[in-house]
Amino acid sequence: MKGLPPALKRKKRYVAFELICEGVVDGGEFLSALWNSMLSLFGEIGSAHCDIRLEMFDGRRGIVRCNREALKKVKVALTLISRVGEIRVIPKILGVSGTIKKCRKKYLEVLRDASASDGI
Amino acid sequence: MIDFVRFVPDSRAYNLGFERFVVFSENPSELPDSVLKGYLIRAENGKELIEKLRRAKRNWMVGVIGDLKVIRSAVMRWRVDLILDFPGREMDYVTVKMAKEKDVAIEISISKFLNSEGLRRLRLVEETIDLIRIVRKFDAPFVLTSGASDFYEMRPKRQIMEFFEILGADVERAERWMERLVRRYTDPNYIMDGLEIEENFKF
Numbered sequence: 001m002k003g004l005p006p007a008l009k010r011k012k013r014y015v016a017f018e019l020i021c022e023g024v025v026d027g028g029e030f031l032s033a034l035w036n037s038m039l040s041l042f043g044e045i046g047s048a049h050c051d052i053r054l055e056m057f058d059g060r061r062g063i064v065r066c067n068r069e070a071l072k073k074v075k076v077a078l079t080l081i082s083r084v085g086e087i088r089v090i091p092k093i094l095g096v097s098g099t100i101k102k103c104r105k106k107y108l109e110v111l112r113d114a115s116a117s118d119g120i
Numbered sequence: 121m122i123d124f125v126r127f128v129p130d131s132r133a134y135n136l137g138f139e140r141f142v143v144f145s146e147n148p149s150e151l152p153d154s155v156l157k158g159y160l161i162r163a164e165n166g167k168e169l170i171e172k173l174r175r176a177k178r179n180w181m182v183g184v185i186g187d188l189k190v191i192r193s194a195v196m197r198w199r200v201d202l203i204l205d206f207p208g209r210e211m212d213y214v215t216v217k218m219a220k221e222k223d224v225a226i227e228i229s230i231s232k233f234l235n236s237e238g239l240r241r242l243r244l245v246e247e248t249i250d251l252i253r254i255v256r257k258f259d260a261p262f263v264l265t266s267g268a269s270d271f272y273e274m275r276p277k278r279q280i281m282e283f284f285e286i287l288g289a290d291v292e293r294a295e296r297w298m299e300r301l302v303r304r305y306t307d308p309n310y311i312m313d314g315l316e317i318e319e320n321f322k323f
Binding site: 080082089090092 | 279
């Protein structure tokens, strides 16, 4: 609903994830796999108000936005995805943040540049 | 962090946050020394179970797969460490109670949830919630694992824990039971809970 006062707006969470797989995954197919997993696990009423949106995805790593109250459900639904289209995947959750900027910086940029030799 | 699997994991598996693996195989002598060896016993009846138990070496962790009759006789054997999870496993109230008394751990794995969908997964969830309730009642030893038979059935430890937390499992307790089970085979100073050899102690 639009025009809600700030106190009634739902808080969001941003989940950074990585798909361990061979090949590149299509964003649309991944989102549909996530919704299928949500609906299969929690049903239509349980999945309502989750506000799931794929904020960014490069074929391997991405960020999913969801409602704060639905965070656990989204994490479990992500965990139970085993295939996106015909590609077998392991969804690895990198971390959760309250803002997209921090999420991108902390989990996608820092971890991308991290190496064992640097001690990170 | 440790995971129980059914295949020899490669370097990619270590990137999921695990330090070591217990690999269950029907022929553990063929497994490499980099993993902890687990002996998977698949038995049709009690006689076959006892026969296969005789072949188990001292440094092999022993896990059993079979129907309810086999599982009941397995929890009575001191050499059995673990009742392994597989699709279609039957566990009942009495077996869980006996598992507690005989100190045999019950494995609950996530792989069977990944390989099923719809009504089948719904039944699995129901059965697992019931099993976790009974395990909690008796404080029976249980371990939460991936139970993966290939790399793509594996999941990071934290995600496995979060999934079973939703089903009502006490994940910290599960972690403790797992550490205890692995220590029996890896720590030479460990004798039993609360009793271990202090090496550096000087009179």
